[in-house]
Amino acid sequence: MIATALLRLVLGAAIGLGIDESYMVAAGRVMRLGYFDHPPVSWWMASGVARVVGSEAAWVVRLPFIAVFAVSTWLMARLTADLFGERAGVWAAVAFNLAPVFGLTTGGWVLPDGPLVCALLAAAVCLVRGLEGPGSGWRWWLGAGVAAGVALLSKYSGVLVMAGGVVAIATVPAWRGWLRRPQPYVAAVLALAVFSPVLVWNAGHGWASLAFQGGRAAAARFQPLGPIGVLAGEAGFLLPWVWVGLMAGLWGALRGGPGDRVRWLLGWLAVVPIVLFAMVALWSRNVLFHWAMPGYLFLFPLLGERVAGWRPGVARRWAMGSAALIGVVLVVAVSEVRLNWLSAFRPGFDPGVQALDWTPLRGVLAARGLLGQAVAAPSWNDTGKVDYALGGAPVVLCLSLDARQYSFLPGPVVGSDILIVAPRQDEARIRAAYAGVFERIETLAPAEVPVSGRVMRVALFMGHGLRHWP
Numbered sequence: 001m002i003a004t005a006l007l008r009l010v011l012g013a014a015i016g017l018g019i020d021e022s023y024m025v026a027a028g029r030v031m032r033l034g035y036f037d038h039p040p041v042s043w044w045m046a047s048g049v050a051r052v053v054g055s056e057a058a059w060v061v062r063l064p065f066i067a068v069f070a071v072s073t074w075l076m077a078r079l080t081a082d083l084f085g086e087r088a089g090v091w092a093a094v095a096f097n098l099a100p101v102f103g104l105t106t107g108g109w110v111l112p113d114g115p116l117v118c119a120l121l122a123a124a125v126c127l128v129r130g131l132e133g134p135g136s137g138w139r140w141w142l143g144a145g146v147a148a149g150v151a152l153l154s155k156y157s158g159v160l161v162m163a164g165g166v167v168a169i170a171t172v173p174a175w176r177g178w179l180r181r182p183q184p185y186v187a188a189v190l191a192l193a194v195f196s197p198v199l200v201w202n203a204g205h206g207w208a209s210l211a212f213q214g215g216r217a218a219a220a221r222f223q224p225l226g227p228i229g230v231l232a233g234e235a236g237f238l239l240p241w242v243w244v245g246l247m248a249g250l251w252g253a254l255r256g257g258p259g260d261r262v263r264w265l266l267g268w269l270a271v272v273p274i275v276l277f278a279m280v281a282l283w284s285r286n287v288l289f290h291w292a293m294p295g296y297l298f299l300f301p302l303l304g305e306r307v308a309g310w311r312p313g314v315a316r317r318w319a320m321g322s323a324a325l326i327g328v329v330l331v332v333a334v335s336e337v338r339l340n341w342l343s344a345f346r347p348g349f350d351p352g353v354q355a356l357d358w359t360p361l362r363g364v365l366a367a368r369g370l371l372g373q374a375v376a377a378p379s380w381n382d383t384g385k386v387d388y389a390l391g392g393a394p395v396v397l398c399l400s401l402d403a404r405q406y407s408f409l410p411g412p413v414v415g416s417d418i419l420i421v422a423p424r425q426d427e428a429r430i431r432a433a434y435a436g437v438f439e440r441i442e443t444l445a446p447a448e449v450p451v452s453g454r455v456m457r458v459a460l461f462m463g464h465g466l467r468h469w470p
Contacts, residue, residue, distance in 0.1 A: 004097055005070045008108035011330070012066065013059040015337050016357035021110040023384025025050070025061050027405035029392055034201025036209050036405045041154040042112040056388065058357060065114040069107035072114075073097060075121035080301035082128055083262050085308070091315065092304025095245075098322045101237035101290055102297075104330075113290065116154040120161055120294055123147035124269065127165065128262065130183065131175050138183060145187030149194025156213055160273040161294050162191075168268035172258045205408065216286045226281030233289035234274075238296060239322060242303070249302030250274070269298040340454050356451050358389040358423075361458065364447045365390075365419075370460070374412050375419045378433065380404040386421050399434060399470055411469045420461040421447075430461050439465030 017025060028035060028043035029050075035043050045064040050056045076096045081089030097103040106113040123144045130140035151158035169175045169184070178184055202209050223229075235243035253260070253267030273295035281287045307315050336342055337352035365371050375390065376397040377383040383406055387396035398406035399420065412418060418438075422430055427443055434441060444460040 002070070004073070004103070004107075005066050008066045008069070008104075009059060009063070011104075011334070012062040012108050014334050015058070015355045017058050017061070017110065017388060018355055019381045019384060021058075021061075022357075022388040023381060023404070024110050025056055026384050026387035026392070026396070027409075032201065033197040034205070034209060036205075036212060036407065038112045038155055038209070039153045039195075039198045040201075041115045041150065042110065045115065046110050056391070061110050062108055065110060066108050068114050068118045069102075072107075072118040072121055075118065075125055076300060079121060079125050079128065080304045082125065083266075083301055084305040088301070088305040088308040090304070091307040092300045094319050095242060095303050095307065096297075096300045098319065098326065099238045099242050099296075099300075100326060101293055103326075105290070106293070112155040113293065116151055116158055116294060117297060119147050119151035119154055120158060120297060123151060123162075124298065128265070131169070131178065131265075132262075136181075136183065141183035141187045142190060145190030146194060148187070149191035152191060152195040153198060155294075156210075157273060157291060157294055160276060161269050161298070164268035164270065164272040164295075165265070167272075168258075168261075168265040172261045172264060174261060208407075217280050217284050218286075220283060220285045223282055223285070226283075226285075226287070227278040230278050230281040230287050230289065230292075234292055234296070237289050237293070239325075241318075242322070243296075245303045245306060246296055246299035249299045249306065253302060263302065266298045266301055270295040338452055340452075343454075350454065353451065353454070353456060354385075358385055358449060358451060358456070359391075360451060361386065361389040361421075361447065361449050362391065364449050365421075368447075370419050370444075373417050373419060375421055376412075376463075377421050377423070378425050378430070380406060382421075382423050385423070399437075401470065412466055414466055414468065416466050418463045418466060420463055422459040422461065423456070425459060427459070427461070430459070434463060434470070437467055437470055438463035439467065 016022075024037075024043060025046050028047050031044060031047050032040065034040055042065075045068075046061045049064050050061055053060050073093050073096065077089040077093040079089075080092035097107070102117070105111065106117055126140045126143035126147060130137035130144060133140060148158070148162055151161075169178060198209070238246065250267055250270055253263040254271065256263055258264045273292045277287050277292045307318070310318075333352075337355045340350050340352055342349050342351070362371070365375075371390075371394055374395045374397055375386065376399045377386045378399050380398050380400060380403055383396055383398040383400075383403070390396060395409075395412075397409070397412060397418070398404070420430060420434070420441075431441055440463075442462040442464060444462055447458040447460055449456045449458055
């Protein structure tokens with residue numbers, strides 16, 4: 001656990017913040033009860049550690065997420081050990097860390113998934129002990145309620161896991177009696193109380209966050225192969241052989257029925273998000289592969305139990321082979337980010353630039369005297385990268401109807417001049433988009449920003465005389 005946390009810390013210092021991370025750090029500098037994209041826990045974590053340390057360096061803002069994932073690893077081992085024994089707990093934790101979507105992104109990036117996973121695992125540990133332990137189990141039910149509330153305060157999709165838990169309790173004869181006792185309902189009230197800041201923020205902002213997330217499942221067109229594509233993408237995020245083992249565990253858990261109650265519980269905690277997002281892919285093109293991961297989380301105890309039954313040599317080779325493959329992929333990816341060797345094969349191709357911090361941009365703009373007015377970028381993702389690079393001053397705005405959290409920041413004064421920083425836009429597109437927004441748009445010489453051994457050319461424009469905010 002400590003060794004993997006140190007590896008994540010080294011990796012977190014080796015590459016800059018991604019698009020979503022830069023956006024969350026920059027747009028979340030002011031701590032609020034809620035935010036447009038997600039509930040506030042992950043925003044609070046990044047903003048809090050930056051304030052305490054006095055730095056927004058990538059390794060600093062990622063530090064609490066790395067620490068939280070170390071706790072998640074321990075909770076995974078503890079949950080599995082409670083159900084299937086210590087050896088199974090070790091292997092569940094190993095497999096959990098080997099799955100790239102958990103071990104790499106959830107485990108070390110500034111994303112809401114880190115605190116969500118930790119809180120869900122904590123809730124599951126408390127729930128199992130409350131259901132299976134002697135006596136009334138009040139402390140475990142209260143713990144489950146608080147942890148469930150933190151999960152909802154991290155990401156809305158946590159509610160899907162909880163819905164599966166309710167089904168499991170209602171369908172297991174030995175547990176059904178709990179629904180006639182006060183403990184589950186007190187736990188639910190506690191969860192709602194912890195989640196209440198999100199409701200307060202949404203009520204004051206037109207329910208914007210809930211509407212945005214709900215709207216992402218809007219119908220586009222019928223896609224009969226959509227579920228297959230989503231499941232294949234999820235398998236890639238988890239490693240295909242890990243995914244097969246997890247799905248075998250899900251099938252066995254649900255096929256065994258409520259008589260095998262702990263496996264039945266794990267199966268129901270898992271199945272709702274996995275099936276729901278696969279079905280949404282029948283009509284929506286917006287389903288992202290990591291959305292169902294809170295469900296897959298609860299199949300790792302079943303996989304740990306299975307791997308624990310293998311011969312030790314087989315299990316070790318399985319783990320070491322998986323780790324070696326991930327290591328090779330990481331070396332290739334990090335070296336491309338740092339060295340951009342792919343441009344030797346395809347000139348101008350630089351996918352790694354989005355995983356670098358554009359902090360030299362501030363010095364380049366300051367040297368040209370361009371930081372005396374507000375700055376804007378054409379999209380929310382570029383706004384996040386630019387805002388993070390400039391460190392919060394001057395004000396950075398988003399020139400887009402889809403401005404995400406930037407929609408709730410104060411807008412500029414009509415008649416003012418605004419520097420438009422457009423990393424991925426040309427002059428024709430800027431003029432077509434904003435000709436009616438300003439009295440005049442002046443094309444400036446592009447900024448040449450030195451970033452990790454390459455020079456990134458960023459188009460610059462001065463919008464004179466703001467007429468209205470788009």
